[in-house]
Amino acid sequence: MATQLKSLSDFSHTTIPSASPYRFAIVTAQWNADITGALYQGAYELLVKQGASPENIISVTVPGSFELTSGADMILNNKKVDAVICLGCVIKGDTPHFEYICSAVAHGITNVGLKYNIPAIFGVLTTNNQEQALERAGGKHGNKGEEAAATAILMADLQRSLC
Numbered sequence: 001m002a003t004q005l006k007s008l009s010d011f012s013h014t015t016i017p018s019a020s021p022y023r024f025a026i027v028t029a030q031w032n033a034d035i036t037g038a039l040y041q042g043a044y045e046l047l048v049k050q051g052a053s054p055e056n057i058i059s060v061t062v063p064g065s066f067e068l069t070s071g072a073d074m075i076l077n078n079k080k081v082d083a084v085i086c087l088g089c090v091i092k093g094d095t096p097h098f099e100y101i102c103s104a105v106a107h108g109i110t111n112v113g114l115k116y117n118i119p120a121i122f123g124v125l126t127t128n129n130q131e132q133a134l135e136r137a138g139g140k141h142g143n144k145g146e147e148a149a150a151t152a153i154l155m156a157d158l159q160r161s162l163c
């Protein structure tokens, strides 16, 4: 499988602009906190590495990935940011609950970004098991949080270039 061969966080194919002009929010789900904490660390550190000021990064948590949409909406309704990064980890269980959460979160984050015309980044792992999640939160397949942060910078930069 293609994924097995590469880090999903390899951004050598593109140049990430400076993050210094932009304000960011990071909304992190507390479910699977060991995983989402690593995603958050990856996202935060990449933003700062790319020049974002710590005072320009708003960080909040929500109970679970299902609440990421509400958390992003609260941020975008109350704070002026150039992008919001939504981080979560949904791990499949024994019932269809996984499918409902993943679908709701994907659609919700899409819609909240469109509602406010602000990039809302889907940094949510949707895995079959804990091992796959660990591999994508700083393991052999990179860090989804880093990817989400890089995407946030690129989208904020795109929007500013079009204004």
Ligand SMILES: Nc1c(NC[C@H](O)[C@H](O)[C@H](O)CO)[nH]c(=O)[nH]c1=O
Residues within 6 Å of the ligand: 029, 031, 032, 063, 064, 065, 066, 067, 088, 089, 090, 091, 092, 101
């Ligand atoms: N099972 C997982 C959940 N479940 C909780 C939901 O996200 C939500 O908080 C609850 O349904 C109340 O609305 N959340 C995750 O982020 N990851 C999971 O694996």
Ligand SMILES: CC(=O)[C@@H](O)COP(=O)(O)O
Residues within 6 Å of the ligand: 090, 091, 092, 093, 094, 095, 096, 097, 098, 101
């Ligand atoms: C994704 C989930 O909500 C999952 O953890 C729930 O597990 P189960 O389907 O066994 O109730």
